[in-house]
Amino acid sequence: MELEHKFCRFEVEASGKDGLRIEGYASLFGACDQGGDIVARGAYAASLKRVMSEKRAIKMLWQHDPAQPIGIWDEVREDERGLYVKGRLLESVEKGREAAALIAAGAIDGLSIGYRTVKATKTDGGRRLLNELELWEVSLVTFPMLPSARVAAKGDIPEDGLCELADALERARRDLAGR
Numbered sequence: 001m002e003l004e005h006k007f008c009r010f011e012v013e014a015s016g017k018d019g020l021r022i023e024g025y026a027s028l029f030g031a032c033d034q035g036g037d038i039v040a041r042g043a044y045a046a047s048l049k050r051v052m053s054e055k056r057a058i059k060m061l062w063q064h065d066p067a068q069p070i071g072i073w074d075e076v077r078e079d080e081r082g083l084y085v086k087g088r089l090l091e092s093v094e095k096g097r098e099a100a101a102l103i104a105a106g107a108i109d110g111l112s113i114g115y116r117t118v119k120a121t122k123t124d125g126g127r128r129l130l131n132e133l134e135l136w137e138v139s140l141v142t143f144p145m146l147p148s149a150r151v152a153a154k155g156d157i158p159e160d161g162l163c164e165l166a167d168a169l170e171r172a173r174r175d176l177a178g179r
Helices: 045-053 094-105 161-177
Strands: 004-013 021-028 037-039 059-062 065-078 082-089 110-122 128-141
Touching (some): 021 110, 045 065, 045 110, 065 094, 065 128, 082 094, 082 128
Parallel strands (some): 037 128
Antiparallel strands (some): 004 021, 004 110, 021 082, 110 128
């Protein structure tokens, strides 16, 4: 089974000696992404517990390439909004320096998770509700699937208009089918 991916955005805090610090939400609970998936609250709990008990770390990769680790996630945890990550790019790594330059220029601002689905169900609207995920890595990426997701509690998450429209169309389809 191949790894799947989900996307969000992050923000940056420059920190001289430790490298470029980044933090943000790699996944938001209850938000419908552009692929029609919704991550349920608590979906990462078992995976994070297992990773900690095995004294492993979630990897920070460049564009999901396992041959290109670019930094360290110092903190990976679930909170009420989603999967929060905080880490630093390693400027001693070539791709880490490149990523830092792209971030500084505003060319990169996305995060994406690499995971395997353990448990999922379908919603009434036919969307996939991801109930348990095995988290492998969080990458810096060019194109986020949750473009409105922002970090550091910058405000409420805007409603995803496409998901609302799709849900309304699904309700209308069911109503028409029942006539």
